[in-house]
Amino acid sequence: MTSPVRVIVVGAGNRGDSYSQFASIHPERMKVVGVADPRRFARTKIQQQHKIEDGNVFSEWKSIAEREKFADAVLICTPDRHHKEPAVAFANKGYHMLLEKPMATTIEDCTAIVKACTLSGVMLSVAHVLRYDPVIHMIKVNLIDAGAIGDVIHIQHFEPVGFYHFAHSFVRGNWRNEAESSFALLAKSCHDIDLIHHWAGARRCVKVSSFGSVSHFQKENKPVGAGDRCMNCPIEQDCAYSACKIYLDRVKQGHTGWPVSVICPSSLPDIESVTEALKNGPYGRCVYECDNDVCTNQVVNMEFEGGVTAAFSMVAFTEEICKRKTTIHGSKGELSYNGHEVNVFDFLTQRSTKHTAPNNVPKHFGMSGHGGADYHFIDAFISAVANNDPSLIRSGPEETLLSHLLVFEAERSRLESTVVYCGDGSQS
Secondary structure (H helix, E strand, O other): OOOOEEEEEEOOOHHHHHHHHHHHHOOOOEEEEEEEOOOHHHHHHHHHHHOOOHHHEEOOOHHHHOOOOOOOEEEEOOOHHHOHHHHHHHHHOOOEEEEOOOOOOOHHHHHHHHHHHHHHOOOEEEOOHHHHOHHHHHHHHHHHOOOOOOOEEEEEEEEEOOHHHHHHHHHHOOOOOOOOOOOHHHHOOHHHHHHHHHHOOOOOEEEEEEEEEOOOOOHHHOOOOOOOEHHHOOOHHHOOOOHHHHHHHHHHOOOOOOOHHHOOOOOOOOHHHHHHHHHHOHHHEOOOOOOOOOOOEEEEEEEEHHHOEEEEEEEOOOOOOOOOEEEEEEOOEEEEEOOOOEEEEEOOOOEEEEEOOOOOOOOOOOOOOHHHHHHHHHHHHHHHHHHOOHHHOOOOHHHHHHHHHHHHHHHHHHHHOOOEEOOOOEEO
């Protein structure tokens, strides 16, 4: 394909907006030709940035699906519970698809999406962006697969969510309530279960157990004298989770990116709009007075075929934000990753070797998290479509479905307080 890949953005929120920036950086490779979002401000912003003609701007995705196909691919960045319907519809229309993670919020919906893409012969790339982090990719290809630590025996993986990140997204924000979004292991940590599944190779997970709960962010832990909203709380200055600190102080310092950019859905963030959002919107609520019910801390233990074991921990209450830490124990050595670099200790030589990988991400690409992996993810997807080469997609339908099934089994274990034997529907 010599002309730019034509894409439609379905869901013009933070993720859809950021992925669309790839077209501004590489106009010769990608062109945004349509957008759908129920929010006028969000869709108009995308339209103006990419000079989309009025006839290709929609308040709902169904209007696009009813038309003749007018693009090569679609970027589906709708809320978690609204993935399945557009994904199936656009697959049936022949659009290649970038789909935000999680794929969907039920096993049935995930399976339906994979089936639709397979039957239609379209490429599906699910946003397990960590697979596209150059360092994490190096761990798999250049170290594990190359035999640098011998046979993988055990994987220890930790996700520090970050104290204010959790308060933003999972106490006050869109992913706080399972009925409105999904459970935390799926919404936040399907990345991590997918990575463990990836590092374990072609082995099938045979059993899983999980424990976790909601800690601290509950009404009974509300400090004496605290108000219901941070803007009028007499003890706000003594609260680490103060919305004034998380949002208002940042915008006063000139920081208008995430998380400030999320809380003003109808305008650009400034002191006035952020103040108004904190006075009346969901992000100004006291963290002890929200309707959150997703886990703040969870552990998952897995056993794969051949006796390979893995342990995953997610916790809200951390200084670092999403800088995963991993140790992979092999028969010939130990690999450790601290979120920046990799160290391999060789048992034979008893020497350590550090490994890094170049990470060439344009400075003005909007999403700076995930080690630049978001940029490499959209880059790979556009290349796959342009060259009709699904091998460039590292998170395609079948393997993504398997790792999602493992997430659902882990959550079943937590809810039922039992060890789940994967794949046969039984339990201990």
